[in-house]
Amino acid sequence: xxxxxxxxxxxxxxxxxxxxxxxxxxxxxxxxxxxxxxxxxxxxxxxxxxxxxxxxxxxxxxxxxxxxxxxxxxxxxxxxxxxxxxxxxxxxxxxxxxxxxxxxxxxxxxxxxxxxxxxxxxxxxxxxxxxxxxxxxxxxxxxxxxxxxxxxxxxxxxxxxxxxxxxxxxxxxxxxxxxxxxxxxxxxxxxxxxxxxxxxxxxxxxxxxxxxxxxxxxxxxxxxxxxxxxxxxxxxxxxxxxxxxxxxxxxxxxxxxxxxxxxxxxxxxxxxxxxxxxxxxxxxxxxxxxxxxxxxxxxxxxxxxxxxxxxxxxxxxxxxxxxxxxxxxxxxxxxxxxxxxxxxxxxxxxxxxxxxxxxxxxxxxxxxxxxxxxxxxxxxxxxxxxxxxxxxxxxxxxxxxxxxxxxxxxxxxxxxxxxxxxxxxxxxxxxxxxxxxxxxxxxxxxxxxxxxxxxxxxxxxxxxxxx
Amino acid sequence: xxxxxxxxxxxxxxxxxxxxxxxxxxxxxxxxxxxxxxxxxxxxxxxxxxxxxxx
Numbered sequence: 001x002x003x004x005x006x007x008x009x010x011x012x013x014x015x016x017x018x019x020x021x022x023x024x025x026x027x028x029x030x031x032x033x034x035x036x037x038x039x040x041x042x043x044x045x046x047x048x049x050x051x052x053x054x055x056x057x058x059x060x061x062x063x064x065x066x067x068x069x070x071x072x073x074x075x076x077x078x079x080x081x082x083x084x085x086x087x088x089x090x091x092x093x094x095x096x097x098x099x100x101x102x103x104x105x106x107x108x109x110x111x112x113x114x115x116x117x118x119x120x121x122x123x124x125x126x127x128x129x130x131x132x133x134x135x136x137x138x139x140x141x142x143x144x145x146x147x148x149x150x151x152x153x154x155x156x157x158x159x160x161x162x163x164x165x166x167x168x169x170x171x172x173x174x175x176x177x178x179x180x181x182x183x184x185x186x187x188x189x190x191x192x193x194x195x196x197x198x199x200x201x202x203x204x205x206x207x208x209x210x211x212x213x214x215x216x217x218x219x220x221x222x223x224x225x226x227x228x229x230x231x232x233x234x235x236x237x238x239x240x241x242x243x244x245x246x247x248x249x250x251x252x253x254x255x256x257x258x259x260x261x262x263x264x265x266x267x268x269x270x271x272x273x274x275x276x277x278x279x280x281x282x283x284x285x286x287x288x289x290x291x292x293x294x295x296x297x298x299x300x301x302x303x304x305x306x307x308x309x310x311x312x313x314x315x316x317x318x319x320x321x322x323x324x325x326x327x328x329x330x331x332x333x334x335x336x337x338x339x340x341x342x343x344x345x346x347x348x349x350x351x352x353x354x355x356x357x358x359x360x361x362x363x364x365x366x367x368x369x370x371x372x373x374x375x376x377x378x379x380x381x382x383x384x385x386x387x388x389x390x391x392x393x394x395x396x397x398x399x400x401x402x403x404x405x406x407x408x409x410x411x412x413x414x415x416x417x418x419x420x421x422x423x424x425x426x427x428x429x430x431x432x433x434x435x436x437x438x439x440x441x442x443x444x445x446x447x448x449x450x451x452x453x454x455x456x457x458x459x460x461x462x463x464x465x466x467x
Numbered sequence: 468x469x470x471x472x473x474x475x476x477x478x479x480x481x482x483x484x485x486x487x488x489x490x491x492x493x494x495x496x497x498x499x500x501x502x503x504x505x506x507x508x509x510x511x512x513x514x515x516x517x518x519x520x521x522x
Binding site: 015018019030033037122123124126127128131290291319 | 501502504505506508509510512513514515517
């Protein structure tokens, strides 16, 4: 790999080294102090959380241990926040600061169809918002003076719209916020004129699109951008084969972060270790546990999952003032890797590349199928540029259709090769999901406008039961 | 070798100074001083300190 050498982030930052050097006991003591301060403040300033504490028998907002907190403080979910907002618009009674302290808002995207959560943030939170993007990017190689490409649409009302800009300023990098306002070809034209690009932030799906477009134009990324020292993705799952290919195309490491509006930025990242290890196995997202308390629980029982098991992420902000989340059920599904098995340090981890949604899970012919599972099967084939799936009912039977499009730089595949590709994808899906699906090839043009945050699956089964 | 700098102590001093500025009667400056103070408070927070309790 031709990646330019970047100073080890833990050597370059004594602060980071201090947090990385904490023992588990020190880290948990630190978390407890933060949780205690948070609960005392919310007891005084938030009707929503005061009611939660009363429900859990917590007196005067006093938390005695992390165990006490986890057992006594009831969880909240999106529906609770939406109900609270309806009763006291716009922020609900969970705001936790005076209304005139709110200088920034973040809203969730609304893709769930249930409604949008709204978060009121203070001046201090805006800095923390930037910091919680800057932190993983610094570890991924972003440095002062770098030229960085932000492919996520900037501005608007989302956390991802404002965090990157704040982060790049905090680090001292020069940001080109190209997401959502330039076509992929126009982005490439711009990149070629910048005299060097050092860092790219993009959704998994968009990094794929950008790479595919570069290759289709005959541009080898590692040759065109030899100074690149960090690619950072978030939001969607991917197969390790894809990640290895991306690193090869770009000649630098690929890093991933787990973030959300509820976390006011990123809650963990692969740091500088990459999304695949030297043996090609999946890497780990180490959790920034001094900034967030992140529990991984069985979504049915609420009990912590065992090492290696998949569970739901339940998050508590430790550094957020306005609209903090306390034991919030994210619906995000991740495989838990305890700190003892995470290769050093005291931070717990989750497996990268496989974060899914519990509410995205599709029960198909008795099998639990997550879109991330199918992503992994399909994109293990580098010839595939994109795909979409549809679950529907025909004659009372569940059918699954998967449409794949050949990547532009593989447009020269013969009919025979395309036929074999379809069969191979079909077999890979069966192997991962235990479900046979109908796979067919369609033109790449069917996927226009599919670039930022892909929603590849539609479940139309209920339509099949309409009379 | 450069002398060891106590960054936490410096930030605490800066917070105290920013607190004084925040008391201004100038409505145009008040928000900007609050912004300055918040950025210092955030740096204290992310370094593991507790600016709001110290204030």
